[in-house]
Amino acid sequence: MSAWLPLAAFVPLVAGALTSALARRRPRLAQGWALAAAAWTLLAATVLTRRLFLEGPFSYAMGGWAAPWGIELRFDAWSAASLFIALIMLAVLVYSGPYARDEIESRRLPWYYSLLLLNLGGMVGFACAGDLFNLFVFMELVSVSSYALVAVGGGRIAALAAFKYLLAGAVSSALVLFCIGVLHALTGSLNMADVALRLAEIDSRGPVVLALAGLSAGFMLKAALFPLHLWLPDAHAAAPCPVSAVLSALVVKIGIIGLLRTHAVFAGVEGLPMAAFGQVLAWLGALAIVAGALFALFQDDIKLMLAYSTVSNIGYIVLGLGLANHAAMTGAGIHVLNHAIIKATLFLAAGAIIHQTGSRTLRELRGVGRMMPWSALAVSIGALSIAGLPPTAGFLGKWYIALGAFAAGQPGFAAVLLLGALLIFAYYIRILNAFYFRAPIDDNMRSVREAPLPMLLPILFLAALCILGGLFGRWPVALVAPAVERLAGGG
């Protein structure tokens, strides 16, 4: 049996544990080591995704014990998100070279790379998990590393934001663990497929509904779905810029994948109010779209703007999941991937600008478009993508979700989508206006130079992906479609 699947998460985790020991004498080694581990993970994810395309979903029995007695790893279409996870993490690690040297204390540097590797391994392990408790353990791994990464840059705001993030995340984790305990008490098993089978045979409704509600609430809190999003803006804005990219693009999606896995476990149970539940999700998603966009519109700090934009985009994804028909869920799946790329581009490019100029507010960043043409170009591409203009990556997901809204007989949601897109467009116009068409407020701007190459390359690469993702939109659709077939069949 080929061992790529277990090693995909195993290697970056062990590498992360060894980072600090290896980098003690030579701190420069930490970044190179992390890059090697991330590159390996990308290779593994590519091999696994290719196998997924050729053969369909496959499993691996850890320790040689078949499910449900052992832990099963399962690679299906949602697990293929590991490809994007590894790709974006690699870009962030390359970018971190100059950024972290300047912004993070030298004693913390090896730990910074260690935490990023642990985060990477945790996310890949989460995406490939076929066992409920294994899912929980890797979710905690991602969470703990994320809380620390928010605060690694130092400063009071970051520490406070990290603590708030920790409290919210730990409450949701406790809730998820409680529900896993309920499911175990009901079925005696922890394997997701096995639990789904056994749940269908149970009589008592109460605990099943409790488990569904609790798991959903827990994952919604992790995904920062309105109104449980309060922890997100401060955390994502206060973190160092590469970390913000990882958090907004990837870690937040853990909640979404968790919601999907939960849905799959309960899909076969009769008598559950799934349709009503979907409606609740759709309404919350719609609220998130509008609320996130409105909050973003009134921000002056560019990172807070991007953070609220994440809240808004999670709303799109959850709206698609809630509508629960084929087109909407395809759109949601595509948007999970595309938003990751777009948000990573935006945060890294904005980070380069902040790093070079030292300012974060739109007022102080006027005219930077002339001084840092490439970074500003990347921000522009990201802005167009996230507003959903056709040749870019952001368009496809929203288009499918809108189609899904019509198919579900609820065109009102399509109107909300349009409203959200307009609002987003408005605030990104603000950014572009400030960058290109306003004069700088003081002379410091004239001495600003473009970002160094290790920071620029990942930014431009991701920006190119934004455009390519739109032009070659068939590929993500082909990736997501099989999974959606199986899910949307049961609604």
Place this chain on the structure above:
Amino acid sequence: MKRLLAAMVLAAAAIPMFAGVAGLPAPGDAGSPAHTGVAARYVEHGVRETGAQNLVTGVLLNYRAYDTFGEVMVIFAALAAVSAVLSRGPAQPGSGAARQQVEISPVVAFVIRLTAPFIAIFGVMIILKGHLAPGGGFQGGVILGALLVLLSVVLGRGLERPLVPEPAARWLQAAGPLAFAVVGLFGLACAGTLLSYPPGPGADMLRAAMMLVLELGIGIGSAAIILWLFLQMRGE
């Protein structure tokens, strides 16, 4: 207003939980799914298949070893996290003096020094007997870690001259993940899947040895991590 909000959150949590939990199979009932499900096999065949009389250790290190690996990584992540949050730049020489020095009573110091060897033996015994009696790697590791914390308080060293010198400490902290890597890859080479044990009755000693390596790795790693967590928090 805040009280109302807190009450609402509490009600939203409590009512579904009470209602749901009321419908669960009664605890203590030997026929409930928790006992007739997956766990039945662990109880039935656990000793034969894993070589561990303590079934919980058998589950932790054999059937569900990957979860234990995740647990080891989480505790390492805690160390990385605390170090990332609390490490400061090059230590200022004066800062040690600024820290309040609380006098350790000589009685306390004497008692700790007297009992330290016994505590150490107890901790090591808990680790080594984990597969036969209640115990295990993490439990023993916590005892050893607590002992190291006590000793570092009594012997008065701080981050400048820690109880365990820094190069060794970094590798000891990674002992847990390293043990899993070694045993896991060995299992991959021998038996075909990651973290698996060689099957068959002839490999009893090998299985026991692999489990011992894992227990020691977890124990030593946890002890080193707990000591370091304490030192980081006590810091400058």
Place this chain on the structure above:
Amino acid sequence: MGAALQNLDYFAFVILFCIGLHTLVARPNLLKKLLGLNIMETAVFAFIVTSGMVDRGAAPIVDGGATGPFASPLPQALILTGIVVAVSISALALALIIEIYRQCGTIEADELKGAG
């Protein structure tokens, strides 16, 4: 209703969970919030272990003499991992509280709102 009363143990742990949640939400002191979180986590662990217990059963250690219904080893293994995870979160939370105290001089949430 009679059947529900059998689950008295579970009700107790739900009450404990709610006490922890209330402490976390209502108390302004950051350390107390952390303690509330610990109470919640402890309640969840107790709940999970109880689900694996057997009335008048034995601990899941099979040496020569032990017979009779064994408690399920699976929940016990689960909460061992869970406890380690809870310890990790508490360690990080304490480190953050130390850092907040260093930076802001206070750990009361009301005072921090003005400062942060």
